[in-house]
Amino acid sequence: MRSLQPIYKERIWGGDLLKRMFHLDTPHPVGEIWLASDHPAGQTVDERGNTLHDLFPQRSWFPVLIKILHAKTDLSVQVHPNDQQASALLDLGKTEGWLILHAEPGARICRGLTVDSRVALEERVAQGRLQDALRYETVVAGQYIPLPAGTVHALGAGIVALEVQQASDTTFRIYDYDRVDPSGKKRELHLAQALDVIDFASTMADRDLRRDQTSARWEAFFGRANATTAGIAREWLDQNPYFSLELLSVDGVSPFHVSREPGVVCVTALRGNVHPKRASPRSLPYPTWVLEAGEPLILEESGTVALVHLS
Numbered sequence: 001m002r003s004l005q006p007i008y009k010e011r012i013w014g015g016d017l018l019k020r021m022f023h024l025d026t027p028h029p030v031g032e033i034w035l036a037s038d039h040p041a042g043q044t045v046d047e048r049g050n051t052l053h054d055l056f057p058q059r060s061w062f063p064v065l066i067k068i069l070h071a072k073t074d075l076s077v078q079v080h081p082n083d084q085q086a087s088a089l090l091d092l093g094k095t096e097g098w099l100i101l102h103a104e105p106g107a108r109i110c111r112g113l114t115v116d117s118r119v120a121l122e123e124r125v126a127q128g129r130l131q132d133a134l135r136y137e138t139v140v141a142g143q144y145i146p147l148p149a150g151t152v153h154a155l156g157a158g159i160v161a162l163e164v165q166q167a168s169d170t171t172f173r174i175y176d177y178d179r180v181d182p183s184g185k186k187r188e189l190h191l192a193q194a195l196d197v198i199d200f201a202s203t204m205a206d207r208d209l210r211r212d213q214t215s216a217r218w219e220a221f222f223g224r225a226n227a228t229t230a231g232i233a234r235e236w237l238d239q240n241p242y243f244s245l246e247l248l249s250v251d252g253v254s255p256f257h258v259s260r261e262p263g264v265v266c267v268t269a270l271r272g273n274v275h276p277k278r279a280s281p282r283s284l285p286y287p288t289w290v291l292e293a294g295e296p297l298i299l300e301e302s303g304t305v306a307l308v309h310l311s
Contacts, residue, residue, distance in 0.1 A: 001276055001295060002046035002055060004288045007034045009042065012181060015072030017160070021285050028182075032069055035288040036266050036308075038062035039167050046290075055290065056264065063092070064243050066266060066308060067163045068101075068286055075155045076187070077110055077134060077175040081197040082149035086170050096165030097238050097245060098145040099306065101222075101270065104158030108138045109145065111153050117200055125191065130175055142218030144237040144245075150199025162270065162286075164308055166242050172197065221249045221304045222271055232256065244309040250274055252302030264310040265291045272303020 008024055014031025024030060037044050038052035038061070045051055052062040080086075080094030098109075112135040115121050124133040134152065139145070139159065147153050152174065155161060172190035180186055220233040233249040247270075250256045255277060267276060268288045275281050276289055277298035291297055299305065 001279060001289055001291050002048075002050070003279060003282065004036050004044045004046055004052075004290060006284065006286070006288070007037070007042050007044055008032065009034065012179060012187075013071055013073045013075050013157075015070060017070045017072070018068065023284075029072065031071065032067050033286070034065065034067050035268055035286055036064070036066040036290065037167065039065055039169060041169055044288075052290065055292075061092075061167065063167055063310060064266070064308060065165050065167045066268060066288065067165070069098075069155060069159070069161045069163050071155045071157050071159050071161075073157050074177065076173045076177075077152060077154040078171050078173050079152050079194045079198050080149050080168065080172070081170060082199075085149075085197050086168060089170055091170045092166050092168040093149045094166045094168040094170060095149045095240055095242050096147045096163055098147065098155065098161040098163055099237065099245075099247075100139050100141050100143045100145070100159060100161050102160040103139050103141050106138060107158040108136050108156045109154065109159070110134050110136050110156070111145065111147070111151065113152055113198075113200075118195055118198070121195065121198070121200075134175075140214055140218075142214040142222065144217075146238055146240075148199070148202070148240070150197055150202070152194075152198060162268070162306060164238075164243055164245050164306075217247070221247050246307045246309070247304060248299070248307060249304040250299050250302060252300070256299045258297040258299060258307070260297055260307075261309065262293050264293060265297060266308040266310075267291065267297065268306045268308070270304045270306055273301045274299055274303030274305055275301060 008030050009032040010028040011031025014029035018030045034042050043051045083093040086093045115133045172194040174194050176187050236246045238245040
């Protein structure tokens with residue numbers, strides 16, 4: 001078991017929240033904290049300075065990237081290719097998911113389209129009505145939003161989320177609100193590439209999460225900040241070909257032995273002082289550990305963790 005050291009990413013849509021939480025000294029807005037990554041754009045290391053590739057040399061590529069996102073303003077509307085489409089760019093595709101940890105009242109995301117064909121979307125673009133083709137929905141804390149490759153999406157202002165994604169940096173921007181970067185230039189859009197990878201067959205699917213499920217999840221996993229009664233809550237949020245994600249809440253009454261399948265597991269503490277046995281609790285938020293295949297996971301103290309399973 002190794003403890004991973006987070007790294008931060010400055011983003012035009014970020015703010016000061018993550019800077020305060022992680023005691024960062026930078027004048028620029030910070031939008032992302034990378035908790036576990038072996039991507040060339042940013043490699044997290046353990047307490048001994050080892051990268052994930054050092055820890056798992058048998059893997060040609062550590063397949064996931066785990067982040068905390070804070071959107072002070074809306075992110076660009078974008079889409080990611082699947083593995084086959086991204087192979088021409090010598091990259092992986094990008095399937096991802098968001099667990100909403102905080103959402104200001106009325107905060108929303110873009111997910112999917114209101115049109116079901118490339119021709120219809122191109123018509124909206126030609127008419128200057130692209131926004132009419134974007135499907136928005138309000139979100140609340142506790143929702144999990146799956147985002148398969150090919151899904152048009154954007155995180156909205158006022159949201160903090162845990163993001164688990166394939167370890168890919170290939171993004172095709174569709175719309176960016178005419179923002180400019182610090183140099184005064186508008187960021188590049190990639191509409192032609194986006195049109196080639198949007199999954200129109202599934203983008204109209206109704207994937208709204210029921211609010212009663214969300215409320216129950218929030219109460220079970222995050223609403224018991226000072227739990228005093230025995231109880232364990234465990235729920236799978238996502239099981240896709242690239243990673244599996246579950247939430248686990250423990251009450252700290254006694255050490256909890258987590259049953260697990262063979263494979264690598266990343267553990268991120270989301271609430272409380274919960275930590276793996278023999279791990280030193282960290283002073284920074286969202287401490288993250290990585291366990292090797294076959295290593296037992298025993299959680300001590302109380303709180304909620306996210307477990308990311310890799311085969």
